[in-house]
Amino acid sequence: MCLSDLRRRSGFTLIELLVVIAIIAVLIALLLPAVQAAREAARRAQCVNNLKQIGLGLHNYISAQNSFPPLAGNMWISGPASPGWGNWPLGWAASLMPNMEQQQLANAANYSFGADQVQNYQTVCRARVATFICPSESMGTGPWLASSWMNYCANAGGPASMSTWSGVIIPMREEAQKTGVGTNYPNNCRTIGIESVTDGTSNTVAFSERLVGIGPGDVTVTRGSADAKRVTFGPVSTVTADSGGSVQAMAFVQACRSLPATTSTAGQQNNSWIAGAVWAGSHANTLRFNSYTHVNTPNGISCMAEGYPPGQAIDAITVGSNHSGGVNACMADGSVRFFKDTVAIPTWWAVGTRAGGEIVSSDSF
Known part of the structure; x- marks a missing residue:
């Protein structure tokens, strides 16, 4: 060669x-x-740690106050500076700040004003709290303020047709009476302590996850799109609050789940209440923003009940995440568990109530 x-x-x-x-x-x-x-897996582990920190803050709060934090800390106060209904009361997350190594934010929160008033808006509401953000969230920024959003929400209770405000983070009775939030369903509105969780703190959810909402304003999202978990559809069905109706509750869930893939949110004002928009507090008693109801199972869609204003405890305000197959949840005892999308509806309802008397097996979710 x-x-x-x-x-x-x-x-x-x-x-x-x-x-x-x-x-x-x-x-x-x-x-x-x-x-x-x-x-x-690393993101999910970080999310679990976030919820553990929230659970630790919850029990520090309970140790100091002998009660769970209310859904809103200053829904109604006397005097001309009252936040009232429209000025975004400070929510449960603001109440936990002193117990989560966020003393500076706690000191900055002014409970004489609403979260959207300058005394809180320029400081507390614009602060980013890493513990409130799930690393699996794909939005990357908040719908209003770039730093104020969060992915964790409080359990307000199971299906309202069975019993409203049956969770552990609920309005105080005085707030419910003065604002009308308890007018349609007055049962259970009160400050509660550990002794009220007769189902057991290890069997009752305190916090879980929600994907950040889309908005504000007129939002167009279809039932079959990837963003369906970020908005609310409906109204879909008439439900009577506090009627003891598990049959009604199941019919509501089925109506919500049966919406065609082409169903759109166009023109629905209920999507002005955006999930996780502001961690410190928000309009509508923080319900549509920073809490949820145990009606539809994890990663299902949210639906509004017919005959009620949007953002009510009777709606199916549903938890969701970008984790594969389910959501993380912090129980009332501070432990964190993973609930699958396939969890049975009665089981999901049972862990949403503090005193329903249900028996829940540890292997049922």
């Missing part, structure tokens, strides 16, 4: 190069899902 032949054969042929590229592509295709799964 001559020297010129050796020089001609010193490089790769086109076929050899294509084979190498194909092998690399196959390896990447095999490794990428594993890498993504590992990254999501």
Whole structure:
């Protein structure tokens, strides 16, 4: 073989190069899902830790106040500076600040004003709290303020047709009476302590996850889109509050789940109440923003009940996440569990009530 032949054969042929590229592509295709799964496992672990921190703050609060934090801390106060109904009362998250190593934010919160008034808006509401943000959230920013959003919400209770405000984070009776939030369903509105959770704190959810909402204003999202979990549809069904009706509750869930994929939110004002928009507090008693109801199961859609204003405890305000197959939840005892999307509806209802008397097996979710 001559020297010129050796020089001609010193490089790769086109076929050899294509084979190498194909092998690399196959390896990447095999490794990428594993890498993504590992990254999501890390995000889910961080989310669990966030909820544990919230649970720890909850029990520090209970130790100091002998009660669970109210849904809103200053829904109604006397005097001309009253936040009233429209000025965004400070919610449960603001109440936990002194117990979550956020003393500076706690000191900055002015309970004589609403969350949308300058005394709180420029300081507390604009602060980013990392513990309130799930790393699996894909939005990247808040719908109103770039830093104020959160992914964790408080359990207001199970289906309202069975019993309203049956969770552990609920309005105080005085607030319910003075604002009308308890007019349609007055049962259970009061400050509650550990002794009120007769179902057991390990069997009752305190907090879970919600994806950040889309808005404000007229939002157009279809039932079949990837963003369906971020909005509210309806109204879909008439439900009577505090009627003891589990049949009504099931019919409401089925009506919500049966909406066609083409169903749109166009023109529905109820999407002006945006999930997780402001962690410190919000309009409508923080219900549509920073709490949820145990009606539809995890990662199902949210639906408004016919005959009621939007943002009410009777609606199906549903938890959801970007974790595969379910959501994390902090129980009232501070432990964190993972609830699958396939959890049975009666089980999901049972863990949403503090005193329903249900028996829940530890392997049922």
